[in-house]
Amino acid sequence: MKIYTRAGDDGTTGLYGGKRVAKTSARIHAIGDVDELNASLGVARGLADGAIRDDLAKLQSWLFDLGGELACPPGGKFDVRTIGVGHSEYLERSMDEQTKLLPPLRAFILPGGTSLSGELHRARTICRRAERSVLELAEVAPVREEARAFLNRLSDWLFTAARTANAEQNVHDIEWHPSEEF
Structure with a gap:
């Protein structure tokens, strides 16, 4: 199977169900930002081990699911609901467990360290950024609250x-x- 189709040379791309939309649409921006996030988790996963690596693998799969959900416009041929309250609850439990082992935050922190x-x-x-893109999409088309959360x-x-880490x-x-001021 060839990876290229030439169908997008006109500036459009296909959603699940066959509908064509502009590559500059809010929906495609949201899907693209979720995809970029997934790729960035892949880089982090390559550096991780243990529980963080396992969670990153799970999160990558969930983000792929979310991208699929965003690619299925409401009322279309497919009604895909992949992300639920349980996904956010899983993240909350994980954060609670991690936080027990961390020193309390006493100041803002800068990105970095390892x-x-x-x-x-x-x-x-x-x-x-992906969240902002999904919220922009939600201004013009329905996006489930569970996905936004x-x-x-x-x-x-x-x-x-x-x-x-x-x-x-x-x-x-x-x-x-x-x-300090100069």
Whole structure:
């Protein structure tokens, strides 16, 4: 099977069910940002081990599911509902467990520390962009609340996992201190 079809040379792409939409549409921006987030988790996963690696694998699968859900417009041929409340609850439980092992936050922290922590922070920022894109889509088309909440919770999880990645390597989070004037 060839990877190219030439069907998108006119600036459109196909959704599940065959409907063609502009590649510049809010729906395609949302799908693309979720895909970019998934790719960034793949980079982080390559640096991770243990529970974080296992969770990243699970999250990549869930994000692929979410992309599929976003590619199925309501009222179309397919009605795909992949992300539910349980996905966000899983992230909350994971964060609660991780937080028990972390020092309390006493200041804002800067992204960095270990390479894995830096990649998780990068993924967090991509996640926030993906969330904004999905919210922009929700302004013009229905997007289920569970999907929107999941991305919000995922950015929190990525922040917590970045801190955990540092702690597991005995690397302190980098506290932010206001810059002094020159």
